[in-house]
Amino acid sequence: MMKICGFTFIKNAVLYDYPIREAVLSVLPLCDAFYIAVGKSDDDTLGLVKSIHSDKIHILETVWDESLREGGRVLAVETDKAFQAIPPEYDWCIYLQGDEVIHEKYLPTIQAAMERYLQDNRIDGLLFDYLHFYGSYDYIATSSQWYKHEIRIVKNNKEIYSYRDAQGFRKGNDKKLDVAYINACVYHYGWVKPPKNMQAKQKTFQKLWHDDKWVEMHVADVEDFDYSSIDQLAIFEGSHPAVMQDRIQRLNWHFKRDMSLNRMTLKDKIKGLLKKFLGLDFSYRNYTIKDTFR
Numbered sequence: 550m551m552k553i554c555g556f557t558f559i560k561n562a563v564l565y566d567y568p569i570r571e572a573v574l575s576v577l578p579l580c581d582a583f584y585i586a587v588g589k590s591d592d593d594t595l596g597l598v599k600s601i602h603s604d605k606i607h608i609l610e611t612v613w614d615e616s617l618r619e620g621g622r623v624l625a626v627e628t629d630k631a632f633q634a635i636p637p638e639y640d641w642c643i644y645l646q647g648d649e650v651i652h653e654k655y656l657p658t659i660q661a662a663m664e665r666y667l668q669d670n671r672i673d674g675l676l677f678d679y680l681h682f683y684g685s686y687d688y689i690a691t692s693s694q695w696y697k698h699e700i701r702i703v704k705n706n707k708e709i710y711s712y713r714d715a716q717g718f719r720k721g722n723d724k725k726l727d728v729a730y731i732n733a734c735v736y737h738y739g740w741v742k743p744p745k746n747m748q749a750k751q752k753t754f755q756k757l758w759h760d761d762k763w764v765e766m767h768v769a770d771v772e773d774f775d776y777s778s779i780d781q782l783a784i785f786e787g788s789h790p791a792v793m794q795d796r797i798q799r800l801n802w803h804f805k806r807d808m809s810l811n812r813m814t815l816k817d818k819i820k821g822l823l824k825k826f827l828g829l830d831f832s833y834r835n836y837t838i839k840d841t842f843r
Contacts (some may be wrong), residue, residue, distance in 0.1 A: 553641045557645050560594060561753075565742070574601065577601075581639070588611050596646050621715065625737045635705060637705065640663075649739075665729075677733050678732075684735065685741060685843045691782065696754040700718050700720045700726060703726065719835070746776075
């Protein structure tokens with residue numbers, strides 16, 4: 550019988566308004582267990598995680614190494630703490646970050662894909678599409694700077710590890726994972742927060758990639774984040790995951806986009822032409838697609 554375990558990491562979820570509870574609940578029906586590395590926080594993140602009343606939940610209390618500032622490395626370290634804690638009896642491991650949620654309509658496809666590739670030694674993980682929400686729950690970002698796909702399910706192989714700033718995974722001696730692309734999507738809500746929370750997050754999280762001088766020069770010293778500076782958005786016409794409905798109804802700020810303000814950078818224009826006429830795709834790919842699950 551196939552056994553599935555979820556895993557994630559989180560810190561300061563209340564302070565920066567992360568939908569960590571919704572993230573976990575969105576895939577909990579698929580999981581036999583779920584490991585959460587909860588970093589020592591400046592708020593009651595631990596209490597928030599404990600409010601997820603399920604005997605599937607296993608909490609690891611951790612302390613982030615603040616010296617790992619370059620490249621967001623500490624995020625990968627915390628991811629690995631949760632992944633390495635998963636016992637060997639589990640076959641598949643579902644990973645979501647604290648601002649990523651899966652729509653319930655994709656759960657049957659995900660379940661079927663895990664069953665299909667359980668004994669397929671060619672496949673290390675499953676590749677998802679992404680929707681990046683921006684400003685509010687009504688808009689998605691569409692320019693090339695936003696990643697289109699990423700691995701969010703891996704086999705329980707401890708040679709696999711979180712890569713760079715925890716966006717993806719690699720294995721062994723820095724090898725890309727061999728994956729199957731599946732028709733399922735991750736809803737990324739990291740850029741949908743009250744403007745004050747978003748600006749506070751920018752000031753803190755940029756310190757995981759840059760030194761204090763860089764942050765002082767590049768992060769505006771203002772209270773509210775300026776959502777209007779985005780280049781390309783599209784109106785989202787689908788439905789949100791059921792677990793997000795209460796959060797969406799509590800929305801307490803307004804963001805409206807005049808779509809005539811959309812602009813395409815020269816780089817995006819060139820990439821679009823090369824893809825259209827020559828079939829060239831310059832998207833960043835931290836994986837090798839071996840199969841497509843339909």
